[in-house]
Amino acid sequence: MALENDSLLQAANYVDGEMSAEERAEFELQMQADAELREYVAQYREANTALRRFLVPDSNAEALKQTLGSLNQQYFKPEAKVVSFGNYSRWLSAVAAVLILGIIVFNPFRRGLYEEYNTATTMSVAERGDGAETNLEKAAAFYNNKEFTKAEGLLAKEYTADTKNSLIAYYYALTLIEDKQEAKAREILQQLYNGESAFKYDAAYYVGLSYVKQKDNANAKVWLQKVAAGTSNYQKARELLGKL
Amino acid sequence: MTKPTHPDQRYVTALLNNDAALIGEVYKSCARQVKSYICFNNGTEDDAADIFQEALIDIYHQAKDKGLQLTCPFNAFVFMVCKRKWFNELKKRAASPVTNSGDDLLEGSEDTFALAEQLEEHNQQTGRFWAAFEQLGERCKEIIRWSMQGEAQEKVAEAMGVTYGYLRKKKSECMASLVKLVQL
Incomplete structure (x- = not known):
C-alpha cells in the first residue's frame, strides 16, 4: 500500500x-x-459494511428470521402420507428385514460428532418467582425445547442490551452455532475465552465444536486443547480429540 | 442505460420491512419449485428449507448493504439464487454433482443471472472480510468491534480508556491491515 x-x-x-x-x-x-x-x-467502505453484518446486531434481520422460520415450517414440512396396509402386509416382513439390514450396515441414526459432543442441552436461568416471565426465561424455555431460532431472537436482544453478561453471551453463541452462524458465534465465544467468567473453558470447548461442525479439524483441535484439565468439558474434549 | 426497476421490487422491500403477508406470497409462489428442484438433485426437504431461508436472508443483506434493484421477476431471481446455493453446497459436500451438471444454471434471463452473480460475489466478499478480521490481532479486533457499537467515537474512546485521536488512528491502521489481507 x-x-x-x-x-x-x-x-x-x-x-x-x-x-x-x-x-x-x-x-x-x-x-x-x-x-x-x-x-x-x-x-x-466495503470492509466496513461486511464487518457490520457480523459485529452489529441487526434486529430487523432477527425479526425476518423469525418470520421465515415459521413460513418454512408451513411450506417445507414433509406432507403426511397415509399408507393402507391391506394387501401389502405380506411384504412387510421382507421390507422390515431389508430395513433392519440397512440400519445395521449403514446406521443412518449415527449422529455426527457435533451432535454427539454437544453437552449444553439445557439452559437454566435463575427464576425470579414473581410470575412475570422474563425474556431470558422465555429464551431458556425455547432453548430447552430445541427451538433455537426462537431462542436466538430473544437472546440477540438481551445480548445487545448487555454484552457483558457471560451467561447470555454464551447461550446466544450456542444458538448461533445451531443456526449455522458459526463465525459469528466464535467471535462471541472467543471474547468469553479471553475473559475470566465461569464460561471461559466452556467457550473454548464450543469454539472447538463449531469447527467440528464445519469439518475443520485442524482448528477444532487447537481449541479443544485449550479446555483446561479439571473443567466440566475436559473429558469430552479429550475424547473428541482422540477421534479427530 | 439503467433498466427500470421491476414491480416485484416490493418483495425486496417486504424482506427489509419483515412484511409477513407479502413474504408469505413469496413462499406460495416459489417454495414448491425450489423444493422439487433440490429434492430432485440429491437433497431433502430440510435442505430445501435451509437453502430457501438462506437465499432470502442473502437477498435481505444485498438489499440493505447494496441497495439491490430488481430488474427481473422476484421468483425467477429467488430460484436462481437457490439453484446456485445448492450447486455450491453439493460441491462442498463433494457428493454427486447436480443432475445435468449445472448447465441449467445458465437458464433464465441475463438479468436474473447477473443479479444472482452479484449476490454471490457480495456474499463471498463479506466472507473474505470476515476471515481477514479473524486473522487480526486481539487489539485490532477490539478496536474495530468497539468503534462499531453505534456510540459517539469520543464515548467509545473514553470507555476504552484511550484518547479519541489514538482510537481513530489505531482504527484506521487496523482497517488498512484488514483491506490488505483481503487483497493478498
Missing part, C-alpha cells in the same frame, strides 16, 4: 463520518485527483 498513514486516517474519518463539512469537501477534492485514494475509500 503506497498510501501515507495520514491518508489512511482521513479515509477512515471520511467513511465513518468523523469529518467536518469543510474537511469532507477538501478530502473529496483530493480524491478526485487520486485514483488510488478513491479505490482505498471504496474498499474501506
Whole structure:
C-alpha cells in the first residue's frame, strides 16, 4: 500500500463520518485527483459494511428470521402420507428385514460428532418467582425445547442490551452455532475465552465444536486443547480429540 | 442505460420491512419449485428449507448493504439464487454433482443471472472480510468491534480508556491491515 498513514486516517474519518463539512469537501477534492485514494475509500467502505453484518446486531434481520422460520415450517414440512396396509402386509416382513439390514450396515441414526459432543442441552436461568416471565426465561424455555431460532431472537436482544453478561453471551453463541452462524458465534465465544467468567473453558470447548461442525479439524483441535484439565468439558474434549 | 426497476421490487422491500403477508406470497409462489428442484438433485426437504431461508436472508443483506434493484421477476431471481446455493453446497459436500451438471444454471434471463452473480460475489466478499478480521490481532479486533457499537467515537474512546485521536488512528491502521489481507 503506497498510501501515507495520514491518508489512511482521513479515509477512515471520511467513511465513518468523523469529518467536518469543510474537511469532507477538501478530502473529496483530493480524491478526485487520486485514483488510488478513491479505490482505498471504496474498499474501506466495503470492509466496513461486511464487518457490520457480523459485529452489529441487526434486529430487523432477527425479526425476518423469525418470520421465515415459521413460513418454512408451513411450506417445507414433509406432507403426511397415509399408507393402507391391506394387501401389502405380506411384504412387510421382507421390507422390515431389508430395513433392519440397512440400519445395521449403514446406521443412518449415527449422529455426527457435533451432535454427539454437544453437552449444553439445557439452559437454566435463575427464576425470579414473581410470575412475570422474563425474556431470558422465555429464551431458556425455547432453548430447552430445541427451538433455537426462537431462542436466538430473544437472546440477540438481551445480548445487545448487555454484552457483558457471560451467561447470555454464551447461550446466544450456542444458538448461533445451531443456526449455522458459526463465525459469528466464535467471535462471541472467543471474547468469553479471553475473559475470566465461569464460561471461559466452556467457550473454548464450543469454539472447538463449531469447527467440528464445519469439518475443520485442524482448528477444532487447537481449541479443544485449550479446555483446561479439571473443567466440566475436559473429558469430552479429550475424547473428541482422540477421534479427530 | 439503467433498466427500470421491476414491480416485484416490493418483495425486496417486504424482506427489509419483515412484511409477513407479502413474504408469505413469496413462499406460495416459489417454495414448491425450489423444493422439487433440490429434492430432485440429491437433497431433502430440510435442505430445501435451509437453502430457501438462506437465499432470502442473502437477498435481505444485498438489499440493505447494496441497495439491490430488481430488474427481473422476484421468483425467477429467488430460484436462481437457490439453484446456485445448492450447486455450491453439493460441491462442498463433494457428493454427486447436480443432475445435468449445472448447465441449467445458465437458464433464465441475463438479468436474473447477473443479479444472482452479484449476490454471490457480495456474499463471498463479506466472507473474505470476515476471515481477514479473524486473522487480526486481539487489539485490532477490539478496536474495530468497539468503534462499531453505534456510540459517539469520543464515548467509545473514553470507555476504552484511550484518547479519541489514538482510537481513530489505531482504527484506521487496523482497517488498512484488514483491506490488505483481503487483497493478498
